Amino acid sequence: MRTRTFALAAGAVVLAGVAGMALAPRLGGASDAFADCRDGQVAGGDIGGPFTLVDGTGRTVTDRDVITAPSIVYFGFASCADVCPLDNARNAQAVDLLAERGVEATPVFISVDPERDTPEVVDSYAQAFHPRMVGLTGDAEQVAEAARAYRVYYARQDGDPEYYQMDHSTFSYLVLPEAGFVDFVGRDATPEDVADKLECFARAAA
Incomplete structure (x- = not known):
C-alpha cells in the first residue's frame, strides 16, 4: 500500500504547488476561450510541452506525433499494482464515453x-486498457524531460532491484493538439467527469 499512499500524498503536494502557479498562461485572462470549461481561474506558468519518447513499435515519436486528437495523458508504470490500473481504466472509460458523444479522444x-518498461511492455500494457491507448517509454533522460514538462514527480523506491516500486504523482492531463495542456483531473474524478471536461475543451477549440 506504500505506493498508493505515497502517490496520493505526492499528488496532493504537486496540486498544491500547481494551484499557486499558472497552468496555461497563453490561455488565461479575459481572452481565455476555455474559461467556461474550468472549475476556477488558474494563473501562473506552463505545464506540458514538447517531448520525445518511444512508442510501442520502438519508433521515436514527439508530442506532435502523439497528440493528434484531444488526449488524456497519464504518467505511471506497468508494474504498478493499484493506482495506475484504476486511473488508466477510468481514462479508457472516459474515451469510450466521448466516442458516444462524437468526440474522438486518445488515452496516453x-x-x-x-x-523495465520497454516498448513491448508499454504497448501490451496500453492495449490491455484500450485499443486507442498509446503507450510511451524512452531512455532515462527522455522520460525525465517529459516528466519535467508536465511537472510530474516520480522516484524509485529502495528495495528489491527487480521487483521495486515507483512513487509518482497521479494526475491525468487534458491536452489538445493545437492548444497543448488545458487542465488536469485528480484521482477522484469519475469517467463522466473526465469526459465532460475534455468534451468541453474539445468543442470550445473547434
Whole structure:
C-alpha cells in the first residue's frame, strides 16, 4: 500500500504547488476561450510541452506525433499494482464515453520506469486498457524531460532491484493538439467527469 499512499500524498503536494502557479498562461485572462470549461481561474506558468519518447513499435515519436486528437495523458508504470490500473481504466472509460458523444479522444500512458518498461511492455500494457491507448517509454533522460514538462514527480523506491516500486504523482492531463495542456483531473474524478471536461475543451477549440 506504500505506493498508493505515497502517490496520493505526492499528488496532493504537486496540486498544491500547481494551484499557486499558472497552468496555461497563453490561455488565461479575459481572452481565455476555455474559461467556461474550468472549475476556477488558474494563473501562473506552463505545464506540458514538447517531448520525445518511444512508442510501442520502438519508433521515436514527439508530442506532435502523439497528440493528434484531444488526449488524456497519464504518467505511471506497468508494474504498478493499484493506482495506475484504476486511473488508466477510468481514462479508457472516459474515451469510450466521448466516442458516444462524437468526440474522438486518445488515452496516453507514459512510463516513468524506463528500466523495465520497454516498448513491448508499454504497448501490451496500453492495449490491455484500450485499443486507442498509446503507450510511451524512452531512455532515462527522455522520460525525465517529459516528466519535467508536465511537472510530474516520480522516484524509485529502495528495495528489491527487480521487483521495486515507483512513487509518482497521479494526475491525468487534458491536452489538445493545437492548444497543448488545458487542465488536469485528480484521482477522484469519475469517467463522466473526465469526459465532460475534455468534451468541453474539445468543442470550445473547434
